[in-house]
Amino acid sequence: MSTRKNETMVRARINGEEVAFLCEPRETLLDVLRNDLELTGVKEGCGNGNCGACNVIMDGVLVNSCLVLAVEAEGRSITTVEGLAAPDRLHPLQQSFLEHAALQCGVCTPGFLVAAKSLLDHNPHPTEHEVRYWLAGNLCRCTGYDKIVRAVLDAADKMDGN
Amino acid sequence: MQAFDYIRAQSAEQAVALLSQAGDHARVLAGGTDLLAQLKEGRRKVSLVVDIKFIPELNELCYDPAEGLWLGAAVPCYRIYNNHAVARAYPGLIDAASLIGGVQIQGRASLGGNLCNASPAADSIPALIAHAAICQIAGPAGRRHVPVETFCTGPGRTVLAAGELLVSLHLPPPRPGFGAAYLRFIPRNEMDIAVVGSGASVQLDERGETIVSARVALGAVAPTPLYVQEAGAALVGRSVADAEAAIAEAAGLAQAAARPIDDMRGTVAQRKHLAAVLTRRALRIAVERAKSNLSGAQQ
Ligand SMILES: Cc1cc2nc3c(=O)[nH]c(=O)nc-3n(C[C@H](O)[C@H](O)[C@H](O)COP(=O)(O)OP(=O)(O)OC[C@H]3O[C@@H](n4cnc5c(N)ncnc54)[C@H](O)[C@@H]3O)c2cc1C
Ligand code: FES
Ligand code: FES
Numbered sequence: 001m002s003t004r005k006n007e008t009m010v011r012a013r014i015n016g017e018e019v020a021f022l023c024e025p026r027e028t029l030l031d032v033l034r035n036d037l038e039l040t041g042v043k044e045g046c047g048n049g050n051c052g053a054c055n056v057i058m059d060g061v062l063v064n065s066c067l068v069l070a071v072e073a074e075g076r077s078i079t080t081v082e083g084l085a086a087p088d089r090l091h092p093l094q095q096s097f098l099e100h101a102a103l104q105c106g107v108c109t110p111g112f113l114v115a116a117k118s119l120l121d122h123n124p125h126p127t128e129h130e131v132r133y134w135l136a137g138n139l140c141r142c143t144g145y146d147k148i149v150r151a152v153l154d155a156a157d158k159m160d161g162n
Numbered sequence: 163m164q165a166f167d168y169i170r171a172q173s174a175e176q177a178v179a180l181l182s183q184a185g186d187h188a189r190v191l192a193g194g195t196d197l198l199a200q201l202k203e204g205r206r207k208v209s210l211v212v213d214i215k216f217i218p219e220l221n222e223l224c225y226d227p228a229e230g231l232w233l234g235a236a237v238p239c240y241r242i243y244n245n246h247a248v249a250r251a252y253p254g255l256i257d258a259a260s261l262i263g264g265v266q267i268q269g270r271a272s273l274g275g276n277l278c279n280a281s282p283a284a285d286s287i288p289a290l291i292a293h294a295a296i297c298q299i300a301g302p303a304g305r306r307h308v309p310v311e312t313f314c315t316g317p318g319r320t321v322l323a324a325g326e327l328l329v330s331l332h333l334p335p336p337r338p339g340f341g342a343a344y345l346r347f348i349p350r351n352e353m354d355i356a357v358v359g360s361g362a363s364v365q366l367d368e369r370g371e372t373i374v375s376a377r378v379a380l381g382a383v384a385p386t387p388l389y390v391q392e393a394g395a396a397l398v399g400r401s402v403a404d405a406e407a408a409i410a411e412a413a414g415l416a417q418a419a420a421r422p423i424d425d426m427r428g429t430v431a432q433r434k435h436l437a438a439v440l441t442r443r444a445l446r447i448a449v450e451r452a453k454s455n456l457s458g459a460q461q
Binding site for chain 1: 193195201264
């Protein structure tokens with residue numbers, strides 16, 4: 001980072017841990033997650049809200065971290081893709097993405113995983129139609145989406161069995 | 163992004179004081195889905211960003227069947243459509259709130275921001291006009307109220323004067339026999355900017371036989387969202403049994419009122435055509451919703 005003026009201390013809960021960081025008001029949450037907190041699972045695709053690669057869950061709500069200021073995170077709780085897996089086991093969505101080959105280059109995958117987690121948190125039994133609508137804000141240049149949709153539906157079924 | 167200061171305002175009065183002091187270079191932040199994209203592109207110059215979404219009044223979502231809906235300017239879309247009582251009472255508003263962007267945008271985007279950004283194609287504005295919303299504005303001289311159809315004055319321009327802030331929207335309570343709808347045309351199913359949008363509402367008499375009043379508004383066919391008063395007036399006194407003829411007339415008037423431009427999203431001819439088609443369809447839905455609502459929107 002170049003010289004910073006005007007820095008503010010921000011305290012937030014990220015993937016379950018209390019974190020404090022310094023940032024300038026003009027930095028996005030995406031910038032800070034990637035550059036300062038080394039949570040590089042969060043990707044920048046477009047930087048303007050159109051692709052979903054930067055998706056995180058903030059206080060239970062799915063948002064594009066490229067359109068959130070890092071200072072807005074003060075006092076909030078944030079989940080990134082790094083917060084999905086248990087220490088010894090992938091999240092069922094991650095496992096399902098692997099089994100269904102729901103990724104190629106993988107740059108969109110963290111965003112899709114976080115978006116899908118948010119969907120299943122709100123609606124554990126989505127229809128295919130609901131999955132497609134919920135994921136409409138996530139773009140993938142490689143897979144053609146179908147395998148992603150199958151992976152999410154299958155994960156929903158399997159999580160139901162738990 | 164350019165450097166700026168950030169302040170979380172605690173009250174509307176504090177926000178007004180900050181905005182008045184900082185003048186032209188201060189900007190209000192609600193969900194940021196327009197503002198942050200604009201700042202990144204360098205389309206706006208700011209030295210101060212005033213975050214208003216932690217002000218309780220701007221976060222209020224309060225529906226009373228007798229009093230109507232108070233909608234804080236910073237309430238994000240998802241809170242609006244997830245509220246079942248509001249969803250039942252204000253179907254046109256819900257049509258619009260649930261198609262702004264995708265879920266990630268709806269988690270942040272507010273209708274206050276949609277309105278203050280004043281895009282001619284903003285989806286919520288024709289719906290708010292159909293629902294006869296009133297804007298409450300706070301400023302250095304106190305509070306004032308304006309009907310939503312007069313809020314936008316040009317692309318990106320509004321009636322807000324220096325130091326003023328949109329606090330909330332008030333929507334009158336729906337009476338039995340009220341129905342509303344918003345439709346837009348885009349080339350895909352979601353995540354796009356309206357080529358044309360149409361919001362409509364009708365009020366039937368208590369027996370559901372006659373149209374007592376109606377409102378029609380268009381998006382993306384003029385420099386501002388357009389309230390087409392004459393289209394609503396054409397429906398007044400018409401029989402519901404024969405609504406199709408009245409609706410066709412209203413759709414013709416909406417088409418005549420549209421003054422669109424040619425751009426990458428559509429041509430003048432296509433937009434004029436769409437203004438009629440969407441108005442006809444929105445009115446049909448509004449009438450159907452009104453008929454199914456004769457026993458009252460209240461629960
Ligand atoms: C990917 C994407 C898809 C989108 N899709 C749509 C769509 O389908 N339909 C649509 O209509 N829009 C769409 N938008 C635009 C945007 O999301 C909406 O206009 C949204 O409602 C803006 O609300 P906000 O709370 O994010 O506003 P902000 O970005 O916070 O603010 C918008 C503007 O209004 C001002 N402002 C905000 N609140 C107030 C207030 N209370 N008083 C005074 N000034 C205020 C701000 O200073 C700023 O200039 C989309 C945007 C993105 C990035
Ligand atoms: S990088 Fe945030 S939506 Fe594309
Ligand atoms: S796997 Fe390459 S963009 Fe989705």
